Amino acid sequence: MKLLDGKATAAAIREELKQAVDQRKKEGKKIPHLVAILVGNDGGSLTYVNAKVKACEEIGFESTLIHYDEDISEQELLNKILELNEDDNIDGFIVQLPLPKHIDELKITLAINPLKDVDGFHPENLGKMMLNLPGFLPATPAGILELMKRNGIETEGKDCVVIGRSNIVGMPLSVMLSRNTPTGNCTVTLTHSRTKKLKEKVLNADIVIAAIGKPGFVTADMVKEGAIVIDVGTTRVPDSSKKRGWALKGDVDFENVAPKCAYITPVPGGVGPMTIASLMINTLRSMELRRK
Ligand code: NAP
Numbered sequence: 496m497k498l499l500d501g502k503a504t505a506a507a508i509r510e511e512l513k514q515a516v517d518q519r520k521k522e523g524k525k526i527p528h529l530v531a532i533l534v535g536n537d538g539g540s541l542t543y544v545n546a547k548v549k550a551c552e553e554i555g556f557e558s559t560l561i562h563y564d565e566d567i568s569e570q571e572l573l574n575k576i577l578e579l580n581e582d583d584n585i586d587g588f589i590v591q592l593p594l595p596k597h598i599d600e601l602k603i604t605l606a607i608n609p610l611k612d613v614d615g616f617h618p619e620n621l622g623k624m625m626l627n628l629p630g631f632l633p634a635t636p637a638g639i640l641e642l643m644k645r646n647g648i649e650t651e652g653k654d655c656v657v658i659g660r661s662n663i664v665g666m667p668l669s670v671m672l673s674r675n676t677p678t679g680n681c682t683v684t685l686t687h688s689r690t691k692k693l694k695e696k697v698l699n700a701d702i703v704i705a706a707i708g709k710p711g712f713v714t715a716d717m718v719k720e721g722a723i724v725i726d727v728g729t730t731r732v733p734d735s736s737k738k739r740g741w742a743l744k745g746d747v748d749f750e751n752v753a754p755k756c757a758y759i760t761p762v763p764g765g766v767g768p769m770t771i772a773s774l775m776i777n778t779l780r781s782m783e784l785r786r787k
Contacts, residue, residue: 496753497646499725499760501638504645505768509554512775516555527782528557529613529774530579530588534572534598535565539731540591547589550771556778559585569598573606580608586782587613589774592663610785613777616663624667627674631777636668638769639704639725640678641776648723648758651680656697658713658746659706660687664727668704693717710744715751724752724759727766 516526529551533544544560551558561575572590579588588611594600609619615633623630643650655672659665669685671678684696697703697717705713706727718724728746745762753759760766 496756497758499642499646499758499765501642501760501765501767501769504642505638505772507645508641508772509550509775512554512556512779515779520555525782525786526555526557527586527778528559528584529778530559530561530585532561532563532572532575532588532590534563534567534591534594537593539729540593544591546767547771547774550775551778554775556775565595567598569602572598572603576603576606580606580611585611586785587611587778589614611781613774613781614663615667615777621662621667625670627676631781632671632773633663633667634773634777635664635706635727635766635770636671637776638771638773639668639727639766640671641773642760642766642769643723643725644678646758650678650702653681653701653723654684654699655681655702655704656684656686656700657704657706658686658693658697659708659727660685661706664706665704668706672702705746707746709746711746711748713747713752715748715755718752718755720755721757722755724756725766726760726762729762729767 519526531544531547533540548558548560579585590603592600594603604616607617609617612620612631615631620630624632650672657665657669665685669683672681673679673683686693686696694717698719700722702723703713703718704725704727708728708730710730710732724747726745726747730744731741732744733740734742743763
């Protein structure tokens with residue numbers, strides 16, 4: 496079994512991006528500026544946004560965190576998005592999800608200029624992804640493909656089961672793995688809560704990707720020997736042995752599944768850091784596309 500070390504792979508990507516930024520600085524060119532908007536004080540969202548800002552600092556990107564109270568109105572948030580869309584100094588921005596219930600997430604996503612949509616959530620970017628046209632790929636699926644590529648995993652011809660069909664992970668990932676690209680050409684089965692005989696399907700898979708948010712859902716009896724297992728799940732579960740009182744758990748029963756796998760991602764330290772690395776790649780690209 497080989498561990499797919501997302502932490503180390505993401506660190507290597509950050510180093511490459513840092514060199515690209517240093518080169519731009521030497522040439523007197525603008526450096527990328529990423530803005531992250533956070534609404535409310537959800538612990539998980541705060542952690543993710545802070546990690547994104549930290550990655551920017553490490554690479555040498557400019558970053559701005561805009562933190563609103565939970566009760567900000569939808570219109571106020573939309574106004575800020577329109578302002579960022581027009582601000583030539585801002586190369587990309589993200590609105591950390593989930594948003595409070597009184598704010599329509601789709602409306603917010605649709606308001607973002609697709610050319611600055613470095614999370615790759617706007618329908619224009621998702622449509623381009625479907626047609627294999629240049630655009631911004633959603634950060635988590637792109638990070639997963641990059642992690643496999645950099646660890647020498649061939650996807651061509653493999654049978655892949657994706658568990659979970661969210662708009663940000665499972666659905667786009669199933670498309671990206673199916674496309675005729677060097678990191679695609681899989682035969683993909685996209686599964687969800689209404690899927691019948693899930694275990695049977697997963698047992699046949701060369702690559703299993705779990706993105707459901709149910710700790711330990713994928714057990715050893717569901718996975719064939721030599722499979723590649725990617726665990727996207729990140730659920731906080733109570734853990735009194737930790738000072739903070741919780742631990743992050745993936746969707747895969749790592750301890751029992753790992754011995755059967757050719758490759759497996761840990762949680763934490765697998766997909767999470769790769770998601771942030773993809774966001775950084777998209778931000779540099781956003782700036783380069785608009786400024787050359
Ligand atoms: P989500 O919106 O929470 O949706 C969960 C998906 O799982 C749904 O499609 C649901 O099916 C499916 N599902 C639930 N129970 C199932 C079952 N028993 N069998 C098969 N499918 C089942 O998904 P998400 O936003 O992608 O999040 C999933 C997990 O990934 C969460 O733990 C989240 O925190 C984590 N995540 C991690 C990263 C990262 O960077 N590491 C990024 C994004 C998300 P239905 O559609 O039928 O309801």
